[in-house]
Amino acid sequence: MLRDRALGMVRRARGASDRRHRPGLDFLVLALTGKKALSQGMFDKVIRMCDDLVAELKQEQQDDNDKKEYCEQQFDLADDKKKGLERAEKDAENAIAKAKEAIETLTGEIEALEKGIKELDESVVDATEQRKEQNEEFKQLMAADTKAREILKFAKKRLNKFYNPTLALAQTAKLESPLFAEVAVHAHSKAPPGPPPDTWDAYAKKSDESTNVVAMVDVLIADLDKEMTEAKAEEKNGQEDYETMMSESAAKRTEDSKALGNKMSAKADAEKMLSQQSDLKKDTTKELWATLKYIDSLHQECDWLMKFFDVRKNARTGEIDSLVKAKEVLSGAV
Numbered sequence: 001m002l003r004d005r006a007l008g009m010v011r012r013a014r015g016a017s018d019r020r021h022r023p024g025l026d027f028l029v030l031a032l033t034g035k036k037a038l039s040q041g042m043f044d045k046v047i048r049m050c051d052d053l054v055a056e057l058k059q060e061q062q063d064d065n066d067k068k069e070y071c072e073q074q075f076d077l078a079d080d081k082k083k084g085l086e087r088a089e090k091d092a093e094n095a096i097a098k099a100k101e102a103i104e105t106l107t108g109e110i111e112a113l114e115k116g117i118k119e120l121d122e123s124v125v126d127a128t129e130q131r132k133e134q135n136e137e138f139k140q141l142m143a144a145d146t147k148a149r150e151i152l153k154f155a156k157k158r159l160n161k162f163y164n165p166t167l168a169l170a171q172t173a174k175l176e177s178p179l180f181a182e183v184a185v186h187a188h189s190k191a192p193p194g195p196p197p198d199t200w201d202a203y204a205k206k207s208d209e210s211t212n213v214v215a216m217v218d219v220l221i222a223d224l225d226k227e228m229t230e231a232k233a234e235e236k237n238g239q240e241d242y243e244t245m246m247s248e249s250a251a252k253r254t255e256d257s258k259a260l261g262n263k264m265s266a267k268a269d270a271e272k273m274l275s276q277q278s279d280l281k282k283d284t285t286k287e288l289w290a291t292l293k294y295i296d297s298l299h300q301e302c303d304w305l306m307k308f309f310d311v312r313k314n315a316r317t318g319e320i321d322s323l324v325k326a327k328e329v330l331s332g333a334v
Contacts, residue, residue: 071298078295079295099273100274110264117257120249120252124246142228
């Protein structure tokens with residue numbers, strides 16, 4: 001009979017249903033097996049119950065569809081965010097490593113420049129002291145040689161006065177009066193030469209000694225002149241070398257100081273970059289951890305639904321189909 005056919009369909013639906021729907025289906029079974037099952041009012045009530053259960057099943061399926069779409073969308077968004085954060089974290093780590101390497105390199109270069117500038121300054125001080133010492137030695141040498149030269153000239157004059165009085169008189173007169181010197185030499189040249197005295201050999205010997213002694217004095221004066229000339233040349237070369245060294249040192253110090261300033265600025269930028277990237281990495285890691293935690297919560301929320309979605313959908317489809325057929329059977333009996 002129609003009731004039995006409808007009852008069988010409802011029982012099939014109950015067998016495929018989950019626990020949440022069992023009470024409603026159980027009530028339908030009881031309704032169809034009770035004493036009032038054949039009454040028109042009970043059939044109408046069962047039909048309404050079937051409609052209600054079908055509507056509930058369809059709504060649940062729609063909820064599952066929406067939840068599945070939500071889970072898939074959230075998994076995609078969270079996975080994209082996770083990958084982006086992982087890339088950002090990796091980029092921050094690379095930037096941190098690069099900044100640390102730059103700071104280490106610049107620190108070494110700054111120390112080298114500072115050391116070089118300090119050594120250059122010390123070299124300039126040493127060179128200046130050395131130049132002062134050399135100049136003082138030059139002045140002392142020139143003063144000593146000048147004094148010695150004057151003494152030797154004075155000695156030569158005395159020697160000529162002793163060994164060559166006529167020549168000495170002429171030299172003195174020449175210094176005092178050119179006219180007197182000319183007269184003295186002229187008078188001497190016109191004096192008739194007398195016979196050589198008995199002591200000619202003694203005068204000849206005196207003349208030889210004069211020549212040797214005066215020649216030695218001339219050699220000493222020449223040596224002093226040479227030494228003074230060489231000293232002047234060395235002093236000039238030394239001063240020129242010192243000025244060249246000072247000019248080149250000043251240029252190098254300016255260049256090194258500029259390089260030092262640039263490297264200190266670059267180090268400050270690297271330190272700033274290190275601080276920024278460290279903060280960025282910290283924030284990124286924190287956000288990544290929160291994202292991973294969110295993904296884990298999504299798995300807890302969605303994995304069961306995603307795993308059994310098709311099973312639940314097929315079961316509901318079977319329930320709905322059985323209830324619809326049961327309703328059609330009961331409707332046909334009205």
